[in-house]
Amino acid sequence: MTRLSWFNVTSLTLGFAFLYLPMVILIIYSFNASQLVTVWAGFSTRWYGELLQNEAFLDAAWVTIKVAVLSSTIATVLGTMAAYVLVRAGRFLGRTLFSGMIYAPLVMPEVITGLSLLLLFIGIGLDRGVLTIVLAHTTFSMCYVSVVVSSRLMSFDRSLEEAALDLGCSGFDAFRLVTLPIIAPAVISGWLLAFTLSLDDLVIASFAAGPSATTLPIKIFSAVRLGVSPEINALSTIMIGIVTVGVISASLISKHRTLRQRQEEQAAARAA
Amino acid sequence: MQRVILIAIPYAWLLALFLIPFVIVFKISLSDIALAIPPYTPTLDDGVGPFFRALDFENFAFLMSDDLYWKAYLSSLRIAVISTLLTLLVGYPVAYAMARAPEEWRATLMMLVILPFWTSFLIRVYAWMGILSQEGFLNQFLLWTGVIGEPLTILNTTTAVYIGIVYTYVPFMILPIYAALDRLDGSLIEAAEDLGCSRLQAFWLVTVPLSKNGIIAGSFLVFIPALGEFVIPSLLGGSGTLMIGKVLWEEFFNNRDWPVASAVAVILLLLLIVPIILFQRNQQRQAEAEG
Amino acid sequence: MAETVFAPWDDPAEKPLIRFRNVTKQFGSFTAIDDLTLDIFEREFFALLGPSGCGKTTMMRMLAGFETISGGTIELAGQDIAAVPPNKRAVNMMFQSYALFPHLSVYDNIAFGLRRDRKSRGEIDARVAEMLKLTRLEKFARRKPHQISGGQRQRVALARSLAKAPKLLLLDEPLGALDAKLRQATQFELMDIQEKTGTTFVIVTHDQEEAMTVASRVAVMDEGRLMQVATPERIYEAPESVYVADFIGDVNILTGTAQASGEAQFRVIWDGEQTPLVAASSREFHDGQACHLAVRPEKVSISAERPEAAENAVQGKVLDIAYLGNLSTYHVELPGGQIIKAQTANTRRISRRSFTWEDPVWVSWSATAGVLLAE
Numbered sequence: 013m014t015r016l017s018w019f020n021v022t023s024l025t026l027g028f029a030f031l032y033l034p035m036v037i038l039i040i041y042s043f044n045a046s047q048l049v050t051v052w053a054g055f056s057t058r059w060y061g062e063l064l065q066n067e068a069f070l071d072a073a074w075v076t077i078k079v080a081v082l083s084s085t086i087a088t089v090l091g092t093m094a095a096y097v098l099v100r101a102g103r104f105l106g107r108t109l110f111s112g113m114i115y116a117p118l119v120m121p122e123v124i125t126g127l128s129l130l131l132l133f134i135g136i137g138l139d140r141g142v143l144t145i146v147l148a149h150t151t152f153s154m155c156y157v158s159v160v161v162s163s164r165l166m167s168f169d170r171s172l173e174e175a176a177l178d179l180g181c182s183g184f185d186a187f188r189l190v191t192l193p194i195i196a197p198a199v200i201s202g203w204l205l206a207f208t209l210s211l212d213d214l215v216i217a218s219f220a221a222g223p224s225a226t227t228l229p230i231k232i233f234s235a236v237r238l239g240v241s242p243e244i245n246a247l248s249t250i251m252i253g254i255v256t257v258g259v260i261s262a263s264l265i266s267k268h269r270t271l272r273q274r275q276e277e278q279a280a281a282r283a284a
Numbered sequence: 285m286q287r288v289i290l291i292a293i294p295y296a297w298l299l300a301l302f303l304i305p306f307v308i309v310f311k312i313s314l315s316d317i318a319l320a321i322p323p324y325t326p327t328l329d330d331g332v333g334p335f336f337r338a339l340d341f342e343n344f345a346f347l348m349s350d351d352l353y354w355k356a357y358l359s360s361l362r363i364a365v366i367s368t369l370l371t372l373l374v375g376y377p378v379a380y381a382m383a384r385a386p387e388e389w390r391a392t393l394m395m396l397v398i399l400p401f402w403t404s405f406l407i408r409v410y411a412w413m414g415i416l417s418q419e420g421f422l423n424q425f426l427l428w429t430g431v432i433g434e435p436l437t438i439l440n441t442t443t444a445v446y447i448g449i450v451y452t453y454v455p456f457m458i459l460p461i462y463a464a465l466d467r468l469d470g471s472l473i474e475a476a477e478d479l480g481c482s483r484l485q486a487f488w489l490v491t492v493p494l495s496k497n498g499i500i501a502g503s504f505l506v507f508i509p510a511l512g513e514f515v516i517p518s519l520l521g522g523s524g525t526l527m528i529g530k531v532l533w534e535e536f537f538n539n540r541d542w543p544v545a546s547a548v549a550v551i552l553l554l555l556l557i558v559p560i561i562l563f564q565r566n567q568q569r570q571a572e573a574e575g
Numbered sequence: 576m577a578e579t580v581f582a583p584w585d586d587p588a589e590k591p592l593i594r595f596r597n598v599t600k601q602f603g604s605f606t607a608i609d610d611l612t613l614d615i616f617e618r619e620f621f622a623l624l625g626p627s628g629c630g631k632t633t634m635m636r637m638l639a640g641f642e643t644i645s646g647g648t649i650e651l652a653g654q655d656i657a658a659v660p661p662n663k664r665a666v667n668m669m670f671q672s673y674a675l676f677p678h679l680s681v682y683d684n685i686a687f688g689l690r691r692d693r694k695s696r697g698e699i700d701a702r703v704a705e706m707l708k709l710t711r712l713e714k715f716a717r718r719k720p721h722q723i724s725g726g727q728r729q730r731v732a733l734a735r736s737l738a739k740a741p742k743l744l745l746l747d748e749p750l751g752a753l754d755a756k757l758r759q760a761t762q763f764e765l766m767d768i769q770e771k772t773g774t775t776f777v778i779v780t781h782d783q784e785e786a787m788t789v790a791s792r793v794a795v796m797d798e799g800r801l802m803q804v805a806t807p808e809r810i811y812e813a814p815e816s817v818y819v820a821d822f823i824g825d826v827n828i829l830t831g832t833a834q835a836s837g838e839a840q841f842r843v844i845w846d847g848e849q850t851p852l853v854a855a856s857s858r859e860f861h862d863g864q865a866c867h868l869a870v871r872p873e874k875v876s877i878s879a880e881r882p883e884a885a886e887n888a889v890q891g892k893v894l895d896i897a898y899l900g901n902l903s904t905y906h907v908e909l910p911g912g913q914i915i916k917a918q919t920a921n922t923r924r925i926s927r928r929s930f931t932w933e934d935p936v937w938v939s940w941s942a943t944a945g946v947l948l949a950e
Contacts, residue, residue, distance in 0.1 A: 183286055
C-alpha cells in the first residue's frame with residue numbers, strides 16, 4: 013500500500029488546498045502596494061512599515077504578550093497540579109466536581125465563560141485590566157494544560173515514583189526528581205498551548221478587558237469588522253510566520269531528539 | 285498535608301473563577317434589569333430575605349415569548365448540525381487518505397493538519413472575508429473562468445458562516461477519524477475483499493463502522509463549539525444569520541441587558557448539556573474498548 | 576509406503592488444482608519469488624515452510640490476489656487467475672491475525688462472505704449453522720470477537736473462510752497465536768476438518784513440526800526458491816540438500832570427500848585421523864567430490880565399547896547431556912573437535928544414566944542411517 017490511489021491524492025490535495033489557500037492569499041496580498049485589497053498593484057512592504065508606526069497596535073501587542081506569558085505560566089503550574097491530583101491523588105471529597113470543573117471549560121462556549129467571569133469581576137469590584145484578563149485566561153487554559161499533562165501522567169509507569177520513594181525520597185522530592193523530568197515535554201507543550209490560546213483569544217478577553225487594557229485580538233476584531241485592510245493582512249502574516257516557524261522548529265527538535273534516542277539505543281544494542 | 289495543599293490550590297482556583305461565576309450568571313438570570321451599577325436588581329445589599337423573594341423566572345418567560353430568541357436557538361442548532369455534516373464530508377476523505385498515505389509522509393501530514401490550530405482563529409476567519417466578498421478572490425476567479433456572469437453574494441450570508449465553520453473546525457474532525465482509521469488493521473479490509481466484497485462494499489461494511497467512534501468524537505468536537513460560535517457569524521454572517529452566541533454578545537454589550545444575557549447563557553448551557561454528556565460517554569466507551 | 580493411497584503428485588494423469596509456472600515476484604529491486612514452478616493437487620494439505628522472509632507469505636498472497644505477479648502465471652483449475660480480483664476468486668484466506676470484524680458477532684462474521692453472494696436468508700442460516708457445528712462454536716454465535724478466547728477466535732476465522740466452500744483455503748500461520756498445548760490439539764482438528772470438507776488447504780508456517788504434522792506435502796522455501804517439495808517423511812529422511820536437512824529437525828553434518836566403494840556405496844574421507852565412513856547413496860558422486868553426510872541424532876547409538884557390527888564408529892568423550900524427558904541427547908566431542916549428537920530414548924523411568932560428562936564413549940551408525948549430499 014505504498015502508492016496512493018487517485019482518489020486519495022485528490023482528497024489530500026483538495027483538503028490541504030482548502031486549509032492553506034486562504035492563508036497563502038492573505039500572505040501574498042499583505043505585500044500588495046495598493047490600498048485596495050483585491051487589486052494587485054505590485055510588490056511592497058509599505059503596510060509593514062505602517063504597522064510598525066501604529067502605536068495602538070504595538071501597545072495592544074505588548075499587552076497581549078504580557079498577558080500570554082503570565083497566564084500560561086500560572087496555568088501551567090496550576091494545570092500540572094490539577095493533572096497530578098486527577099491521576100495520582102486517589103479519592104477525595106468532591107473529586108467528581110473537581111474533574112467536572114477541569115473538563116467543562118474545554119467545551120464551554122467562550123461567550124458564557126467570558127460573561128460569567130465579567131459578572132464575577134464586577135460583583136467583587138475588581139477593576140478590569142491586565143489582571144482580570146490574566147485571571148480569565150489562566151482559568152480556561154489551565155484546564156487544557158491539565159488534560160495534556162494528565163494523559164502523559166496516565167501513560168507513565170507508576171513504579172518509577174515508587175522506586176524513588178523506596179530509595180528514600182519524600183513525596184515532593186519524588187515528584188521533583190523523577191516525575192517532573194519525565195513529564196517535562198508534556199508540561200512544555202501544555203505551556204505552549206496555553207500561550208497560544210491566550211494570544212488567540214478574542215471573546216473572553218473582550219469580556220474581561222477594560223478600557224485600560226486592550227489585547228491584539230480585540231484590536232484586530234474591531235478593525236476587521238469594518239472590512240479587509242492591508243495593514244491587518246501584514247499583521248496576520250507576521251503572526252502566521254511566527255507560529256509557523258515556532259511549530260516547525262518545535263517538531264524538528266522533537267524529531268531530532270527521538271532520532272538521536274533511537275540511534276543511541278541502537279548503538280547500545282550493538283555494543284551489548 | 286502536602287496532599288491537601290496540592291488538591292486545595294487548583295480546587296479553590298476553579299471554584300472561585302469557574303463555578304462561582306456560573307452561580308452568579310444563574311442568579312442574575314433570575315434578576316431584573318435596573319438603571320444602576322451593577323445594572324440589575326436585587327443585590328445582596330437588599331438583605332437576604334428580599335433578595336431571594338425578588339428572584340423569578342421572568343427573563344426566561346420573556347425569552348419564550350419573544351420569537352427572536354426561539355429563532356436564534358433553532359437557527360444555531362440548524363447551522364451547527366449542517367456545518368458538522370459538511371465538516372464530516374470534507375474531513376473524512378482527508379483523514380482516510382492520510383491513513384492510507386505512506387508511513388514516512390504521515391508525520392508531516394499530521395503536522396500540516398495541526399498547524400492551523402496554532403495560528404490565530406481570528407486571522408483564519410478574517411482570511412475568508414477577502415475571499416468571499418463581492419470583489420473577492422472567489423468571485424474574481426469564477427468570473428475569470430466564466431462560470432458566473434456577475435459576482436455572487438456570499439459574504440454576510442449563512443453560506444459564508446458554513447464555510448467559516450467548516451474551515452476552522454475541520455482539523456477537529458480529521459484528527460479523531462484519522463486516529464481511528466490509523467488503528468484499523470489492514471487485514472480486515474483484505475479479509476472483506478477475500479470474502480467477496482468490492483472495494484466500495486468493504487469500505488461501507490468494514491471501514492465506516494470501525495471508524496464510527498472517530499466520526500462521533502469529531503462530530504461532537506465540531507458541533508459543540510459551533511453551537512455557541514460568535515466570531516464566525518459576526519464576521520462572515522450577515523444580519524440574517526441568527527446565532528445565539530451573537531445574540532448573547534449583543535444583548536450584553538449593545539443592549540446592556542445583563543439579566544436577559546444571563547438567561548440566554550443559561551439556556552445555551554442547557555442545550556449543550558445533552559451533547560456534552562453524550563460525547564463524554566462516547567469517549568469513555570472508547571477508552572474502555574481500548575483499555 | 577502406506578500413505579501412497581493419496582499421492583496425486585505421483586500420478587502423471589492427475590490434473591493439478593494450482594499451477595505456478597515460472598512465477599517471479601519483485602518488490603522494487605528485491606526478488607521475493609524467483610522463477611518458481613509448483614503444482615498443488617486437489618484435496619491436498621500443502622505446507623509452505625521456511626524462515627521469515629523466504630517468500631512463503633508472498634506466494635500465499637499471490638494466490639489470494641493481494642499481490643500481483645511480476646512474471647509467469649498462476650493457474651487455478653486450469654484458469655489463469657492473474658486478472659481475477661480477490662473478491663472474485665474461489666479462494667479464501669484465513670489471516671494470521673484472524674482479521675475478525677470486531678463490530679460483528681461470530682454469526683455475522685461467518686455469514687459475511689455468504690451475504691456477499693446474495694444467498695437467501697434460509698441458505699445463509701443453514702450454512703452458518705453447519706459451520707458453527709463443524710467448529711464447535713454453536714454456543715458462541717451471538718458473541719463479539721473480543722468476548723471469546725483465542726482458540727475460539729481461531730475457529731471463527733476458520734469457519735468464516737470455509738463458509739463459502741472455496742476450492743482452495745489459504746491459512747497464514749493459523750496456529751501462530753495459540754499456546755503450545757492448544758496448538759497441538761488444533762493441528763489435529765485442522766486435519767480432521769480438512770478431511771471432512773475435502774477442501775484443498777495451503778498452509779504457511781515457520782514451525783516445522785506443525786508442517787510435518789498436518790501436511791500431505793511440504794515445500795521448504797528459502798530466498799524465494801523451493802528447496803524441496805515432498806512428503807514429510809521424505810523431507811525428513813531423504814533431504815535433498817544440507818539446507819533442508821539442517822532446517823528440519825536436528826542433524827549431524829560431516830563434511831568430507833566421496834570415494835566409490837561398490838554398488839550405491841561410498842566411502843567418505845573426512846577427518847584425516849579417522850577411518851573413512853561408509854554411506855549408502857543412490858545419488859552418484861565421482862571420486863574426490865566434496866560431500867556432506869547428514870545423520871539424524873536418533874540414528875546414532877552411543878556405547879562404552881566399540882560395537883562389533885557397526886559400519887561406522889568413532890570414539891570421543893561426552894561433552895554435554897541434554898535431558899529432554901522422553902529423550903536424552905549426548906553431545907560427543909571427537910578428537911578432531913567435531914561434535915556428534917546421539918540421542919537415546921528414556922524408556923525406563925528409574926534407571927541410572929549410563930554415561931556422564933567426560934566419559935570416553937563410542938558413537939556408531941549404519942551405512943544407511945545417513946544421507947550423502949552434494950550441497
